[in-house]
Every structure is written in structure tokens, then in C-alpha cells.
Amino acid sequence: MKEINYYSPNTxxxxxxxxxxxxxxxxxxxxxxxxxxxxxxxxxxxxxxIDIKNINELKTIKHTSDGLxxxxxxxxxxxxxxxxxxxxxxxxxDSVSMIGGTQIQGRASLGGNLCNAAPSADGVPPLIALAGxxxxxxxxxxxxxxxxxxxxxxxxxxLDSDEFLVSLKIPxxxxxxGSRYIRFIPRNEMDIAVAGAGVSVELDSEHKRFKNASIxxxxxxxxxxxxxxxxxxxxGKEVSxxxxxxxxxxxxxxxxxxxxxxxxxxxxxxxxxxxxxxSLTDAITRAKxxxxxxx
Numbered sequence: 001m002k003e004i005n006y007y008s009p010n011t012x013x014x015x016x017x018x019x020x021x022x023x024x025x026x027x028x029x030x031x032x033x034x035x036x037x038x039x040x041x042x043x044x045x046x047x048x049x050i051d052i053k054n055i056n057e058l059k060t061i062k063h064t065s066d067g068l069x070x071x072x073x074x075x076x077x078x079x080x081x082x083x084x085x086x087x088x089x090x091x092x093x094d095s096v097s098m099i100g101g102t103q104i105q106g107r108a109s110l111g112g113n114l115c116n117a118a119p120s121a122d123g124v125p126p127l128i129a130l131a132g133x134x135x136x137x138x139x140x141x142x143x144x145x146x147x148x149x150x151x152x153x154x155x156x157x158x159l160d161s162d163e164f165l166v167s168l169k170i171p172x173x174x175x176x177x178g179s180r181y182i183r184f185i186p187r188n189e190m191d192i193a194v195a196g197a198g199v200s201v202e203l204d205s206e207h208k209r210f211k212n213a214s215i216x217x218x219x220x221x222x223x224x225x226x227x228x229x230x231x232x233x234x235x236g237k238e239v240s241x242x243x244x245x246x247x248x249x250x251x252x253x254x255x256x257x258x259x260x261x262x263x264x265x266x267x268x269x270x271x272x273x274x275x276x277x278x279s280l281t282d283a284i285t286r287a288k289x290x291x292x293x294x295x
Contacts, residue, residue: 004039005048011055012137012166018050020139020162028052028164030073031107034116050164058111058166061085067171072111072164077102079110089170090286090295091126091179091198098122098183111165117151117223124151124224125198125216126181132170138163148216151223174212177202178286180279183218184271186262193219194263195271197251199231199279203239203287210234215247215276220257220268227251230276239284248276 009015019026026048029035038044052058053073062069063084070079076096079085086093092110099108099122113123114134124147132147139162147168150158159165173179183196196218202211213231216224230250237243257268282292 002045004046006051007048008051008054012057015050015052015055015164016137016139016162018048019164021048026050028115030058030109030112030115030165031075032112034112034118052164053107065172067169070110070168070170072115072167073109074111076100076105076108076110080105086295088173089126089130089179090292091130091181091200091283092123092170093295094179094181094293095122095126095198111168114147114150114168115157115159115165117153117155117157119154119222119224120193120196120219121224122181122183122193122196122218125196125218126179126200127168127170127198128216128224128226129181129198129200129214130170130173130179131200131214132168134165135167135169136163137166142166144169148224148226154222174202176205176207176211176287178283178288180283180286180292182275182279182282184275192262195219195255195257195268195275197272197275197279199276199283201234201280201283201287203284207239207284207288209236209238210243213247213280215251215280217251217255217272217276220255220272225255227254227276229254234280244277244280244284247280248273251276 025046027046028050058071058073060071080097110123128147179200181198183193185191198216200214213234215227215231230247252269252273255272259265
């Protein structure tokens with residue numbers, strides 16, 4: 001096995017200094033649960049790995065008047081045990097609580113799940129549906145991009161070779177809003193999504209009509225698929241089973257899955273319909289103040 005240098009900086013500045021060293025091919029990791037496996041099987045080759053888990057700014061959660069700031073290396077178990085996140089962002093809790101098993105969740109992070117850019121990533125659809133933003137550090141300072149823009153191809157992100165993700169920012173939820181993420185997997189746990197749907201809805205004050213919505217699909221396109229047409233169909237319409245089903249139908253038509261050993265194109269498209277319908281129904285329940293699966 002090739003010898004790889006390991007660095008564990010304590011500041012963003014020190015991490016940036018290591019990353020811009022052009023004499024080495026470096027890779028940043030927040031938890032390493034994806035990268036270390038990829039290095040072991042030869043899917044990636046690097047000279048150095050930079051562990052950012054000891055940088056304070058990247059391992060903290062901040063609740064502000066504007067919303068949530070989540071450090072890129074905050075482990076999943078910390079996220080799903082945070083009372084404020086449980087209360088305000090249940091769709092996010094749905095996803096981070098199913099990334100790997102308990103041991104993996106001790107190191108895996110939402111930031112790392114996003115940077116891995118797998119089409120089946122569970123953490124990404126609700127992050128996009130909740131209008132999340134990515135704060136990126138680079139040699140010239142920080143820049144911000146929407147989570148919807150971050151993944152550009154399987155395993156590839158918008159990050160330049162001398163940049164890394166610092167934090168994720170999610171705005172405060174609107175009144176009468178709710179979110180949900182549901183996936184389908186062949187086994188009961190610790191499997192990769194065959195398809196998934198992350199949604200966010202905002203209802204009017206009487207809970208009778210949709211004011212806003214976002215629907216994002218996983219594992220049915222090269223990148224997380226934002227089905228804008230399906231979400232826009234809901235706006236202004238009555239909250240009803242018929243409306244929900246038509247939106248789910250639009251999502252099914254817009255999905256562009258591949259066929260592989262895990263499922264056919266037809267199977268995945270039908271899953272999109274079912275998962276979108278269920279996610280919207282549950283998000284509406286949460287928007288009305290109800291609970292789904294205890295949350």
C-alpha cells in the first residue's frame with residue numbers, strides 16, 4: 001500500500017496552507033468514513049490526507065436568529081441528539097440518523113456526506129430542500145454556494161483543489177412548515193438508497209393550501225435531483241391527496257434513474273412516486289404540528 005502523509009491541523013488557516021501545497025495531492029476529510037475506504041480499495045490516490053475534525057469552527061453547531069450553522073465535521077450522532085435541530089429540522093434528523101450504523105455515525109458528518117457527492121447520499125436531499133447553503137474556504141477567502149449547486153457529477157463537487165467545506169447554513173423554518181426524508185433500501189438498515197425523496201412544505205395559516213414547497217430526489221439521477229416542476233405545481237393549490245399524487249406523478253416523470261443490480265428503471269420511477277407522496281404527506285403532518293415516527 002502506498003505511504004500517505006496524515007495531517008491534523010487545528011485552524012482553517014493551517015489546513016489551507018497544507019491544501020495549497022502543489023507538490024502534493026491532498027484530500028480533506030471530515031470523518032473519513034468514505035475517503036478511507038476509497039483509498040483502501042484504490043478508487044482514489046493521494047499523497048496526503050488532511051483531517052479537519054480538530055478545527056473548532058468545523059465541529060460546532062450554532063443556533064442563530066437566522067437559522068442553523070452546522071460545522072462541516074460535526075458527527076451525525078451530535079446532530080440527531082441536538083434538541084433544537086430535532087424540533088426545527090426533522091427532515092434533517094430523518095437523514096442523518098440513517099447514514100451508516102451507530103459506529104459510523106460517531107465519525108461521519110453531514111458535510112462529508114455532501115462532499116462525497118454520491119447520487120444516493122441520504123443527507124443531501126433534505127439539506128437542499130431546506131434551502132441549505134455551503135460556506136467554502138479558499139486561498140482568497142470564503143465563498144457561499146447553495147447546496148443545490150454543490151454536487152456536479154457522481155463523486156465530484158464544485159470545490160476547487162485548494163478549497164474545502166467549512167460549514168452548512170440552513171435558514172430558520174417558516175411558520176406552518178414541515179420537512180421529511182424517506183428512502184427505500186433492500187434491507188432494514190445500513191444499506192444504500194435505491195431511491196429517496198426529501199421534501200419541505202410551507203402551508204397557509206389555515207393549513208388548507210400550499211404556500212411553498214421543495215422536492216429533491218436521491219439515487220435517480222447523476223446528482224441529487226431538484227424536481228422544481230413538481231414542487232411548483234403544489235404552490236397555491238389545495239392540500240389534498242389528489243394534489244399530492246399529481247406532484248408525485250410529475251416527480252416520477254422527471255426522474256432519470258439507471259438500471260443496475262439494485263433495481264430497474266421502472267422500479268425506481270415507481271419508488272419516486274411512492275416516496276414523494278409519502279414524504280409530502282408526512283411533511284404536511286409536521287407542518288400542522290403533528291409527529292411522524294415519533295418526531
